[in-house]
Amino acid sequence: MQGQEQEMEVDVDVAQATEASNLLQLIKQLLVEKAYDGVRMLFQSAQEAERNIRLLAHIAMDLYHDVCFVNISDEVNSQEPELFDCSDELLKLLARFAPLQELMLELMERLEESRSLNVFGAYLRALQVVLQRQGRDKPQAVEWCLQSAFTRLRELPLPKYLSEGYDEQQARLIEQNEQVEDLLAHYITVGLFRQPLCSEILLKDVRAPDQIFRDCSQNRRNIFACFLIQLLGRPLALLEMSHVKEDLTRTYVQQVTDSLSKDASQFLGDPFLLLNLVEQRARWLRKLDASKGVYEMSCRNVFLIEEKLPLHAVAMYYHSLFVGNQLPANAPRIYAPLFLFETSAYLAEVLLRQQEPPLQYCGLRLVEHLLGILIEPVPATSLQLDVHKRFCEALCKIVGYSPQVALRQLGLHVLRQYILGFDDQGKYLILKNLLETLQHDGLMGYLGGMYKDLVDKALSKSEPIPEVYSGKMFREMLLLCVCVLPHDVKSDLLLHSDRLCHALNILRYFAVRDKADVTGFWQALPDITRILLDPLGKALNFSMAHYKAYKERVERGQSASDDELMQRQLNMLAVNITNSGMAGGDGDSHLPDIGRQEKLDVLASSITSLETLQSLYLRASEIIEQSSRLRRNATSSDA
Template identity: 25%
Template sequence: MALDQLSEVVQKCQSLPEDGYSTEDYDVFTVAGRACVEEGNSLQLLSIVLDEKNQDIVQCMGWNLLPPLIQVLLKKDDQNLPHCLAIFKHLIEVCRPKELLIGLLEQLEQDDPESVAQSLLLLLGPLQKVLLSLGVRKSSSLGLALSSVLDQVCKLPLPMTPEQEQDDVFSLCRCCSELQAFIRPFVEEARDQHSAEGRDPGTLVMGDLERALPQKEDELRTELLKFCMQVLSRLLLGVQLKDQETLPESPLRDFASSILLSLGSIGEPLPALVHQPLLRHRRTPGFLEEEVRYPKESLACVAHLLFVHLLQPDMFPAVYSPVYSLRANMVHVSLLLSRAEQSRIQKGLELYEKSLLRVEDLSLGVDLLELRSFLSVPQNLVKVMTICPHQNLRTKGLKVFQLSMDKFNTEAKYKFFQLMLKTSHHSGVQGYIIKNIRTQVDSALKSGDSDPWFLGVYLLPLLRCVLRLPEGPETDLLQNMDRIMESLNLLRYLVIRDKVTENQTGIWAEMYKIEDRFLKPLRVGINMSRAHYERELLLTREGRKSKAKEPSVSVSVGDEKLPQMTTDTELQALHSALHTFDMMESVLVRVEELIEVKEEE
């Protein structure tokens, strides 16, 4: 029935000019042609489609047959597959490109990851052929196609292990390789246009960076630039690339490298992209604003690929000093560390570490602390170290935090310690800073007067920030335990190491202030806290607490409050608190004894 209807409408249209086809003719051709595919009459349909007398009709209406044909091609095991494939190839050859483009993009849209991969692998080749046939009018259509393709690629799960990438269990690697081949002719065309304008982006250095943008807007390069930037931020920023030792052959690493190469080919030198935060604001010709043209996450991904994975090293000249590159990368690091996604935080830590390792110890001056990024990065790093749910990232964050402090000279360390003690309200972070202060004082005492920042009049303001209780005797000692214990250890070290007669650190001239501001309030606070927790312990043991009363320690995960502690758990927590007070008091007593002995010498 469908075959007869199709034959009738085709025979009718053979005698009509193209503008003589009616809406009914289009409808009958579409419905009957699709039914022929679905009913298995693909051989007869192929005969009609290939008939020389029907080429004008196929050219106008044939693209409507794409949906059922593509479904057969995706199934692969249909007995009509060869005939349907032949019809499909013929339609790609003869139908109008713009109509084909619409039809192919409609069929590209899938939801299931397996279907997404299959449709991409099937349709990317025909899409490329259709776009190339559009000639100079293809730029906007290319942008639409690239956006649709990337939307589909981003639906595929990312491989998390080298084995998953090697086996390509989600077909992402194959799709990326096909996508790389898909954009190659368009990149080559844009590169040739750029070369014809007399600019070679690969040779640009320092003074040329601000002149690196095209002098006139080129739609093809603009669409490719938008695509590359979207690939960087939406796909590659979430992928954990493997190094060559872990995975010698990595399709995803090759794909990332090809994106960087494409950027250089279309007139976007990689040094300009990485160092953009340090360049003067540039007036960008065309309709794209600078932040749209160069999304910040995309630039951060470029920096990560260059400095961490060392991709395309020949495109990044070695003339830039490590400090210059660090300054630029600090902006990228700050952005990545401020995100919530694990992949972005990890990349931020990796980029910061690699950038710091290129810088010599004690080489960063205090002037860098005036830059916004050198203030925001430590703050974001503290959040990673304290509230990030992933233990490996917290540990990595602490390692990079210490590495960053090692790169400052002593004056910069001094200012940095002051800043962190004022801005960080986390006891563990404050304790870590105080521990570093002790290390610097020890180094200064060993080197004599050659470096005065952690001795005498310079050291005292820092000690005044450290040797105090934030809220006097009412300070929560458990919450501030790390800070208090490190402060006591620092004071104990100073008392032992510095003689009263020499007073190199200046503490002996201010010891009475330290006792009034720190030691005495701490003694009172320990006694008050111990009395309170001993009473709580007694009440808990006797079972006198009301069951409706909230537990002394309340813990929530997200918006969900965890169940109340059992009596045994609460008793254990109370014992632990009392043990902490005993430990704190033992160090306090030891410090008081040392002070008394030293003052009597």
């Protein structure tokens, strides 16, 4: 009896296989005849749909290879769009019955190879069905599928200026660029792909009532959270335009960013969850397991792995939450502003160290926002965190050397607000450290002037002046601010002219402002005179005579190739001339071949700069002498 049943089952299987083969041939014939509605009727009519759909399991992969793979292409889409659409519908249908792993691998490969939005969308719709069938099983396979989609987004061509930086005018037209439009269309397609999957996961993959700690292992919910945040990084981050389009209506970029941020927050539950993990990744060094290529404990926490969750993408997520005002209404309110500032500083530093100006802008905006929500000044003890040093280094590099003028200006504003966000001791320590380590004269002069303004504010108050603005600490800072002659009288005054001007103005200010010597300025003046004023006066006379003599030799047509100082100055001129298109240059260290008039121009400019500095020096020396005489007279009168 059992043998008869098995024989009957075999007969049924053979019969179904035969019917399925016939169905496959019928579909192919109908497609050849361009009877696309006839193909649809096979799976939609009440009489045939049930039987034909049941047979799909036998021919799903054959149908994929013989029909879908062949016809889902750009060429077919442009020449026979109806055939393309019909094949697209068949692919989504057979995805419900085909062997999961086999079809999944095929779809992953096709996604990465797709060269148009239509092909990408067709395979993504089929992948959506496959992942719904997959459910919670094999989460790593789900991750591979999502990475295939992201790989295609990452490889889409984009205008070069997105990475180099763009101005406000370019930003206003950025979404009209054909390549940017294509990228955004791909992102929107991914949004349609993920929505039903996200809804299902949020509904079904919930924490058990008895589960106390969050499960950070490789499960479907965490994989989707990482994927959503990863999408906020490059290339989408290159389109972040809030810094130049604040007056415009909501853009497509903002809509995509807001949607991704909202979904990511839902998956995380607590949007601040990653901040603790960011500190683990950026501050604490974990052991690397070279054999596995991962860091210690990463296998237990997917949020610790850079490949799954790049830090720059995490930074863009928090940029969206804070700067983009996407923090959920139900977000926890227990986090102190100081904690948010300190932990987000790691992410801001990551963005500032990126090569692309749009990401650097986002890092500045993130810090600017978090400084604005601080209730109390940041205590100096916070500077024990190494992130402050790294953040200042990255920020000062942008302020001093970025080719983007607007970026330098915003960076300087953020640097000022950052320093002012600390208590008095913190301000002092940051300024002192920067003045000891920076090499950019203009920025050092600015910081020196900032310290002068802080002292002025302290002197204006009736309460006792803080320790950091008087006595030994004031003297140490003042010497850092004004003593800028590294080679004594042989120093290149033109190289340090900006900082020297700031230094002389600082001396003039304190000579007039602090006649009572509350700060200890007059006690430090002898050292300042010995280290700065006396050698600066000699250096000015020497440099002025030197440049004027050289100018006379050039006017007479005499060579001065032995004069290294002049040669360096003329090399600087050659660079300027080359950059402006006035002349060529080979970039070597020898005296450039420039004309006599160009030499005279740069010498005249140099002499003018020295005369300005000398005038400022003489005026400062005069004011210091006058104030000193008034103090001596006042002391004599009191006696």
